[in-house]
Amino acid sequence: VGDDHAAPAAGSTATAVASGGVEPFHGRHQAGISTPPQLHTHFVALDVTTDERKEVVGLLRRWTRVGATLAAGDRPGAASGGGVDSGEALGLPPARLTVNFGFGPGLFATGGDDRFGLRSVQPWQLVELPPFPGDALESAATGGDLSLHVCADDPQVVFHAVRSLVRAAEGVARVRWAQPGFNETAATEGTPRNLMGFKDGTLNPATTAQLAAAVWVGAEGPDWMTGGTYLVVRRIRMDLAAWDALGVSAQERVIGRHKVSGAPLGAEHEADPLRLSARTAAGDLVIPADAHVRLASPAQNWDSVILRRSYSYANPSTGAAASSGPGPPEPLDAGLLFFSYQRNPRLSFVPIYRKLSANDALRRFTVHTASAIFALPSGVTAPGRWVGAALFA
Numbered sequence: 001v002g003d004d005h006a007a008p009a010a011g012s013t014a015t016a017v018a019s020g021g022v023e024p025f026h027g028r029h030q031a032g033i034s035t036p037p038q039l040h041t042h043f044v045a046l047d048v049t050t051d052e053r054k055e056v057v058g059l060l061r062r063w064t065r066v067g068a069t070l071a072a073g074d075r076p077g078a079a080s081g082g083g084v085d086s087g088e089a090l091g092l093p094p095a096r097l098t099v100n101f102g103f104g105p106g107l108f109a110t111g112g113d114d115r116f117g118l119r120s121v122q123p124w125q126l127v128e129l130p131p132f133p134g135d136a137l138e139s140a141a142t143g144g145d146l147s148l149h150v151c152a153d154d155p156q157v158v159f160h161a162v163r164s165l166v167r168a169a170e171g172v173a174r175v176r177w178a179q180p181g182f183n184e185t186a187a188t189e190g191t192p193r194n195l196m197g198f199k200d201g202t203l204n205p206a207t208t209a210q211l212a213a214a215v216w217v218g219a220e221g222p223d224w225m226t227g228g229t230y231l232v233v234r235r236i237r238m239d240l241a242a243w244d245a246l247g248v249s250a251q252e253r254v255i256g257r258h259k260v261s262g263a264p265l266g267a268e269h270e271a272d273p274l275r276l277s278a279r280t281a282a283g284d285l286v287i288p289a290d291a292h293v294r295l296a297s298p299a300q301n302w303d304s305v306i307l308r309r310s311y312s313y314a315n316p317s318t319g320a321a322a323s324s325g326p327g328p329p330e331p332l333d334a335g336l337l338f339f340s341y342q343r344n345p346r347l348s349f350v351p352i353y354r355k356l357s358a359n360d361a362l363r364r365f366t367v368h369t370a371s372a373i374f375a376l377p378s379g380v381t382a383p384g385r386w387v388g389a390a391l392f393a
């Protein structure tokens, strides 16, 4: 739900589908953030090609209308400001479609002209991500002035929405990079497994209070961000051949959790707490010093919490695309399409990942190839309003 979804909780999708498969577009927060994850996603970063502020405003109005229409299960056609619906989703239910929109640092003139007069209102939290050790970012798949993020339980519904929204941007913004992804479980029970075979998403802010503390922008503002959040996207390729060669118990020491159950090392159940100071009889840490969950844990990061809502991805592998990272060429370009949402990325994602990129045992098996950050403004509270109106007012 766009408004107060408590959590992307395991097993809740089946209920949502049974209740009609409509996720409200309107609400205090944009949809698709705290919404229980759907099965399919398509993330799109766009560059604005116009210098006219009013054309950007026109696009945001159109996007809002098209997004609301599609989420309700209707066809955009007239709502998109002309053109006929492309038709590929005719007869399909909305499949819990969510659409949200974001503003990258470039819109606020970071590194360029102040074309839209927004430089003075760029939130200090919206910082270009610094380079991290081991990054192998493709410049063509990094950054973007605008983000468009679509999720639904049906891949054709996702594609239809992306196509309709990209078409509505013609002449104002063009696609810079895009990445589809999929999710294993949303429709079954339990936390989804990533392509390394581990449950991913166990420890996440879940209650309304936890989301308010970690995810939604509050009184710190700016006003147009109240109820909004900041999105960090990273496409993280996995060296699956090396991972497979490692064997399960070594994999478990890299992550710090058991593979099958998802329980922390030294515990029995997925929901058991991480006991970071526990030691074996021989005096070794049960959860190793460089284990991913130890280094990412709020207890090791000044209590900084982020909401992770990642998907898996698998791209057609070309030798060239797959060999840009360290080590021998990886035969598959597949891994994690990492999405994190946080109230202040400068105090959460950046320091957490700085620590992980330096010390995490998982780094030997992953390489980051795409990256972007966006401010996702507050939700559109009623029909007739449009996303970002308070910024452009």
Ligand code: HEM
Binding pocket: 194, 196, 198, 199, 200, 201, 202, 203, 204, 234, 236, 238, 255, 257, 274, 292, 293, 296, 297, 298, 306, 308, 335, 336, 338, 349, 352, 353, 356, 362, 366
């Ligand atoms: C391919 C890359 C990655 C993989 C395979 C991965 C996998 C996992 C797994 C299996 C868990 C344990 C289950 C859970 O609590 O969800 C976990 C936890 C976590 N990961 Fe990652 N992760 C990756 C990248 C990242 C990145 C880039 C960050 C960013 C800063 C991150 C932050 C976290 C956090 C904060 C936790 C929860 C720790 C806690 O609350 O104690 N992960 N990850």
